[in-house]
Amino acid sequence: MAFPHRPDAPELPDFSMLKRLARDQLIYLLEQVTSWKKDLFIEADLMSPLDRIANVSILKRNQHEVDKLYKVENKPALSSSEQLCFLVRPRIKNMRYIASLVNADKVAGRTRKYKVIFSPQKFYACEMVLEEEGIYGDVSCDEWAFSLLPLDVDLLSMELPEFFRDYFLEGDQRWINTVAQALHLLSTLYGPFPNCYGIGRCAKMAYELWRKLEEEEDGETKGRRPEIGHIFLLDRDVDFVTALCSQVVYEGLVDDTFRIKCGSVDFGPEVTSSDKSLKVLLNAEDKVFHEIRNEHFSNVFGFLSQKARNLQAQYDRRRGMDIKQMKNFVSQELKGLKQEHRLLSLHIGACESIMKKKTKQDFQELIKTEHALLEGFNIRESTSYIEEHIDRQVSPIESLRLMCLLSITENGLIPKDYRSLKTQYLQSYGPEHLLTFSNLRRAGLLTEQGPGDTLTAVESKVSKLVTDKAAGKITDAFSSLAKRSNFRAISKKLNLVCGTGMVRGVGGFIPLWSTFLGGNVLERRSWQGLDEVVRLLNCGDFAFTDMTKEDKASSESLRLILVVFLGGCTFSEISALRFLGREKGKREFIFLTTAVTNSARLMEAMSEVKA
């Protein structure tokens, strides 16, 4: 059922080093604060990642003397400590919060010391706010470059969900530097990457910036043998379709249904069949989960019932035992069996809960509609399905997702449909979503088909005004408008390119990545043969490869491929690539993503009305 352990699989790099590194660095920073007792304020978004690398006793240990921990929230601080330390993301609202605390102290005539630790880095805008609020001289700032959290043996997350909106909607490149720094750290720890590939504008920029960093700190990675042979950088906007589809593999469904946060999930009473909720870590250490995570949901039931039967049989063995055997059984096997039992009942509970929810929302019909959209048939029928979704006020995020899927697969909605769907959407979910539609249009996720020539006129007019080569021929402001998804053509083309029988991925569709990583690019070590696809993806200028001449890479390392997702990836995509690695034999993919995402998170990031 699950992937059997393959003796031929290359060994994965030891990523736990990253955890130790981040923890030691934090401790070092805390120790920098003069040895007085201090209270630590932690931003909510940093709490879960922090929990994965440290715990309270570490923070409270003598030398660093953290006294109490607080959450950064809009409330006055009750702390009585002489020193306040803030551990935050570099966000304006955090600066305002800190300013309000400091200024309240000032009014009360109280003197304390304040330290702000930015993670993963500091932005000048934050300092500017501190300056504007008149407290720049009162606080000291530091950076905690904690940007790589190992969520699993093969998955690193930067835990930066805002990357997606900041870059792909606002066009802000602030995080590219963070990505480059993270890649630099990886090459410092695991040796240089002999083969680099990438597709997408952001991928290219991150890559170039990273290269520059390496040059600046020349020598540090020289002479090291590479542990990871290939690195592949991918932009989220090269393939939105895969991310917008419903997920059908177990891990993806668990994420869609319960939301996996920082590698763990909260299973409510309906899953645990008790009155309490359980926080469960989902990774390769959970043996039951490990075997079903990459499987299509329909396969999972069979597996679980087989497991249950096996477990029963193992327990039954104790019936015929004599005392000595029983003693052995209790001391050696019981614990393992009990753990398996707990895990099994948990995942069965989760399956049941998923089934109930999916049945209620007519999942079958939903999947059918998605499939029709991908195949490009029954467009009218799908459109009225979406319409009905909206009219009945089924989840606003779901309706938005389907509209985006329709738009991307059809190269934009025909104007009449666009207008009518938008009107109905605003009527069903609130007029303020006007702003959401404007965002989606800018990001190229939900557009209206326009007569081609009008667009070209606009383009040429704009490009005359523009001298900045960085913006390419057309300006960013219009690029999303001009950017055609060409989904149909690409989908056709790739079937030709790789034939049938390739990895089936998410919801009836081969993830684009699989076709890139499935051999073509990796084997030829170039984008050759995919020129047409790359052009259709509007990535003509942004598909690159870079190979080092001297080949110090061991054959072992050449079987390891690090895939970097800029803007997030879904569990389905990860599953598809895990499968691909095994199918292709002797290969193993490792993942680095700015955040694990899914269709709902993508839509929420675009939504202007925050819940």
Place this chain on the structure above:
Amino acid sequence: TTPGLILFFQSGRRLGTGVRLGLGLRMNRTKGDEEEYWNSSKFKAFTFDDEDDELSQLKESKRAVNSLRDFVDDDDDDDLERVSWTGEPVGSISWSIKETAGNSGSTHEGREQLKSRNSFSSYAQLPKPTSAYSLSSFFRGRTRPGSFQSLSDALSDTPAKSYAPELGRPKGEYRDYSNDWSPSDTVRRLRKGKVLIFLKRTLSKEILFRELEVRQIALRHLIHFLKEIGDQKMLLDLFRFLDRTEELALSHYREHLNIQDPDKRKEFLKTCIGLPFSAEDSAHIQDHYTLLERQIIIEANDRHLESAGQTEIFRKHPRKASILNMPLVTTLFYSCFYHYTEAEGTFSSPVNLKKTFKIPDKQYVLTALAARAKLRAWNDVDALFTTKNWLGYTKKRAPIGFHRVVEILHKNNAPVQILQEYVNLVEDVDTKLNLATKFKCHDVVIDSCRDLKDRQQLLAYRSKVDKGSAEEEKIDALLSSSQIRWKN
């Protein structure tokens, strides 16, 4: 294929052919196997539809697992808890923060002692960390002591100079120099926003805007930055300068989200009407204003009615939330629920809403149906679908299709007699039969089988009705009837 595999795949089910590609990751089977698998009729389709069938396997597994529970639960499984997962284990950071929050009261000190003891003991168990300093090479240069560096010092500051050398030049030269920003330089310079902030502070607005107009990336950074710090005035000025009228209008409109007071929000929305939105959006903005205006009136009126306690509907079904700022469809639902019979002249009547906002028939019927079904007002439901022609004959008509009507009624727990009536109105025979079976409208199923002359299906259905029931008798009577010429 090994026997084990076959066994396994029998328990996995087949998806409808339409979605067969949707099967995510299957075993390493050859293509031939796959075809055989899909085409053989042994395997039933996997659907998320029929709950009972699909869940039975799960239920079975669950029973098996639960039967072991007695054995498993007989001793402490605390150690297990620690082994396998964390339900916010003691010592986690989230746990500690909750503790602090709960602690801010008076029992503070006692607990504090407890906690410090706690942390001390766990400290003793922890291995001494490898020296943090040995790793210092990784964060060399990142922890500059006294890294205060006022932005106004940036001009004389060396790191800043190497970072953005043009800042040190006289303004006159600035333009020439900046012309050769290469793409990667742009990224580097903008990545921390320092250049932009400096320019924003030093250049007059007009010059800044003009410079940025030709640098789209920098421009986008500035726009995002202004949004983030909430400098609405400058943002609007910028859009005005760039002649991006639509963005200007949207930005202005966005501000209404920050206004809580309904009357103030309404007044603000009024200022949005007439801004240079697209024609289509202008209409939406106008509607938004009108909707909130209506909601304020309805809300005031209904709050009064409810507190007076004289109106039956409010007494029986107290309002759960205010209608203010709700979407139009929700407002329509509300008005169908509380104000269904009101004359068109009142603001709160459904018909008035329908006319004012040009709500399509389909949407109106859907919403009214849901509202009246929730109140179990079956007569209203009936009237909703009854049309009279000029001769006075009545006819049933549903713009949303009667299969939807049935589903919505079922969701609202309509009795079988009501459901049956609407199932019968479904035109497509197959759909009708499916719905009737799904919602257990026995008579409809039996009559349909009779009309289809489908003896086999009727026989099969006999097992689904209760033994000795009237339905069973009816089936038996039909099956033994010599009047019907069965097709099978």
